Amino acid sequence: MTQQIISVGRDVLAKARQSAQELRDEFTRRGILVVNIMSSPGAGKTTLLQATARHWQGRRKMAVLVGDLATDRDAQRLAPLAPTIQLTTGGACHLELPLVERGLERLGELDCDFLFIENVGNLxxxxxHDLSEHVRVIVLSTTEGDDKPAKYPKAFRTSQILVINKTDLLPHVPFSVEAAINDARQIQPRIRAVAVSAHRQEHIADWCNLLEEAHAELRATGQVLSQNR
Amino acid sequence: MHEQSLIRALLRQVEQIRIENGGLAVVDIQVEIGPLAGVEPLLLESAYKVVSPEFRMRETHLVVNEVPLTAECPACGTIAVEQTRIVCPQCGQTEVTITAGDEMRLVSVTLQTADERDRPA
Structure with a gap:
């Protein structure tokens, strides 16, 4: 018996990322902006998407894939506002591309400008995991503390937009919007930031404008913001 | 806790490499992870213990090497950066590109192969 060393030197997720890139290219061709939304549980991802759908009602079309460990509660909240498919991970802590692809089959013929993928609550x-998104968004709520970005550097490094949510609670919690944004920019200097209250439907236009800009850029150039490394 | 899914992705690739190279068994697997890989080495090793029997790699040794986070600064070249402050420590440049330490890399695979003289004439 002999031994042979095979050199590889490849990211374990390279193949998955390539599949995600192929799907992203297809969405780019169709002019659909794909947005992957990440946050801790309870930061307000679903409420933000409800507020987004209300803001755009009749003007922009959106569809949603929503991931959770169990239940279809989020889909029930979103379904009256936009075509929505619930993805249940059966206990897994994150979404992966095959689950997204299965959800897309169930959504059927996509007629929308924006496809949101609401990830499992976990930073x-x-x-x-690349889910074929053009834009990665982090929702950070004011009740979580403004020191969170440095605790989850990978999530912040790879995101293009930071949404600070629950600004209506600012008088009651020790949270500085400026400190949170500064902390995030130590990790990702290009991150765009908006502060909203999804629950009160406040400043949702700022967030929607960022998405509309990204969508216009996608249609014009076939590229959007920049994929961060 | 996505270490099990990463280990499955890793072992599927290793199995493919073994087949392509006509290996009889996998002796060891060398991987590299860094601070931004999103992988905890201890959890990776316990996930490996759970998943490796599915791939009949119970005897295979997984070697996890930890590497620092490095980036490319347009002015200073390759630099080491902190994961909570990704700027060039020499010139303060914030527009740097991470080059290592943000992924789990499969470095190499050692295969057990049949010797010429082991083969029947």
């Missing part, structure tokens, strides 16, 4: 594992 660790989802950060490693």
């Amino acid at each position: 660790v594992c989802p950060a490693s």
Whole structure:
């Protein structure tokens, strides 16, 4: 018996990322902006998407794939506002591309400008998985503390937009919007930031404008913001 | 806790490499992870213990090497950066590109192969 060393030197997720890139290219060709939304549980991802759908009602078309460990509660909240498919991970802590692809089959013929993928509430594992998105968004709520970005550097490093949510609670919590944005920019200097109250439907236009800009850029150039490394 | 899914992705690739190279068994697997890989080495090793029997790699040794986070600064070249402050420590440049330490890399695979003289004439 002899031994042979095979040199590889490849990211374990390279193949998955390539599949994600192929799907992203298809969405680019169709002019659909794909947005992957990550946050801790309870930061307000679903409420933000409800507010987004209300803001755009009749003007922009959106569809949603929403991931959770269990239940279809989020889909029930979103379905009256936009075509929505619930993805249940059966306990897994993040979404991966095959689950997204299965959800897309169930959504059927997509007629929309924006496809949102609401990830499982978790700021660790989802950060490693490319779901074919053009834009990665982190929702950070004011009740979580403004020191969170440095605790989850990968999620912040790989995101293009930071949404600070629950600004209506600012008088009651020790949270500085400026400190949170500064902390995030130590990790990702290009991150765009908006502060909203999704629950009160406040400043949702700022967030929607960022998405509309990204969508216009996608249609014009076939590229959007920049994929961060 | 996505270490199990990463280990499955890793072992599927290793199995493919073994088949392509006519290996009889996999002796060891060398991987590299860095601070921004989103992988905890201890959890990776316990996930490996759970998943490796599915791939009949119970005897295979997984070697996890930890590497620092490095980036490319347009002015200073390759630099080491902190994961909570990704700027060039020499010139303060913030527009740097991470070059290592943000992924789990499969470095190499050692295969057990049949010797010429082991083969029947």
